[in-house]
Amino acid sequence: MRVVISIGGSVLAPNLDADRVAGHAAAVETLVGEDCEVGAVVGGGGVAREYIGTARRLGANEVQLDQFGIDVTRINARLLIAALDGLSAPSPAHDYEEAGEALRRGDVPVMGGVMPGQTTDAVAAALAEYVDADLLVYATSVDGVFSADPDTDPEAEQYGRLTGSELVDLIAPMSRGAGASAPVDLLAAKLIERSKMRTVVLDGTDPERIEAAVLRGEHTGTDVVPEGCTEDPDGWNR
Ligand SMILES: Nc1ncnc2c1ncn2[C@@H]1O[C@H](COP(=O)(O)OP(=O)(O)O)[C@@H](O)[C@H]1O
Ligand SMILES: O=c1ccn([C@@H]2O[C@H](COP(=O)(O)OP(=O)(O)O)[C@@H](O)[C@H]2O)c(=O)[nH]1
Numbered sequence: 581m582r583v584v585i586s587i588g589g590s591v592l593a594p595n596l597d598a599d600r601v602a603g604h605a606a607a608v609e610t611l612v613g614e615d616c617e618v619g620a621v622v623g624g625g626g627v628a629r630e631y632i633g634t635a636r637r638l639g640a641n642e643v644q645l646d647q648f649g650i651d652v653t654r655i656n657a658r659l660l661i662a663a664l665d666g667l668s669a670p671s672p673a674h675d676y677e678e679a680g681e682a683l684r685r686g687d688v689p690v691m692g693g694v695m696p697g698q699t700t701d702a703v704a705a706a707l708a709e710y711v712d713a714d715l716l717v718y719a720t721s722v723d724g725v726f727s728a729d730p731d732t733d734p735e736a737e738q739y740g741r742l743t744g745s746e747l748v749d750l751i752a753p754m755s756r757g758a759g760a761s762a763p764v765d766l767l768a769a770k771l772i773e774r775s776k777m778r779t780v781v782l783d784g785t786d787p788e789r790i791e792a793a794v795l796r797g798e799h800t801g802t803d804v805v806p807e808g809c810t811e812d813p814d815g816w817n818r
Pocket of ligand 2: 587588589590622623624625626645646648649650653692693694695696697698699700701
């Protein structure tokens with residue numbers, strides 16, 4: 581099975597704790613050991629938001645702010661590469677072709693951001709579509725997609741299962757400025773919808789949850805399924 585894992589910066593490197601990065605690298609290694617082909621995309625997290633906040637106060641425009649974010653995602657990608665100990669290409673891929681070539685060589689491609697106006701959520705969705713992945717996993721800081729931001733709204737209810745177009749409709753009204761917070765960004769949702777990519781959004785703070793979702797189809801987050809899919813998501817990956 582071929583899987584693309586998007587690891588949010590808030591999950592991988594909230595405080596630059598080496599053990600946390602090593603834990604996520606170990607999960608990738610376990611998946612590779614189970615004959616999965618894995619691509620990883622790493623986000624910028626709180627560090628990116630701090631740079632973006634400071635640069636915004638200094639008068640930088642949105643594209644310039646996105647460039648700060650991209651640089652931080654690529655530094656975080658280098659952390660994962662360092663922890664993967666030779667399993668990955670030596671530096672973050674700059675584009676999908678480079679990542680696809682790494683995958684064909686048997687390496688784990690690791691990407692950060694690639695261009696302004698989006699987030700690494702979209703990078704992960706595009707990489708998954710480009711390499712024709714069987715599964716796309718968003719390992720984020722909340723356990724799936726909710727009816728409202730679960731960090732601020734105690735009434736927020738989780739969606740167990742959504743179609744790609746339902747995901748697009750939910751995400752569309754959310755803010756799109758640099759450093760904006762949403763379970764996945766709008767471009768990612770649109771790519772997931774058009775590619776009919778099987779997608780899981782889950783709490784990835786514990787990397788074993790990523791392993792369980794990929795290897796056994798077990799998770800408590802949100803499944804995004806193709807339109808008209810009646811298959812039991814639990815049976816997908818067996
Ligand atoms: N409707 C929603 N469902 C789920 N999460 C949401 C929603 N609206 C906003 N969020 C926020 O999106 C955030 C997930 O994205 P983010 O903080 O960028 O994490 P990551 O670093 O994993 O990408 C969560 O902190 C959550 O508070
Ligand atoms: O292809 C990309 C990826 C990231 N970013 C910028 O980098 C920030 C941090 O990336 P992301 O949101 O993916 O990280 P996360 O907060 O999800 O860890 C984003 O808000 C964007 O401003 C971008 O412009 N293009």
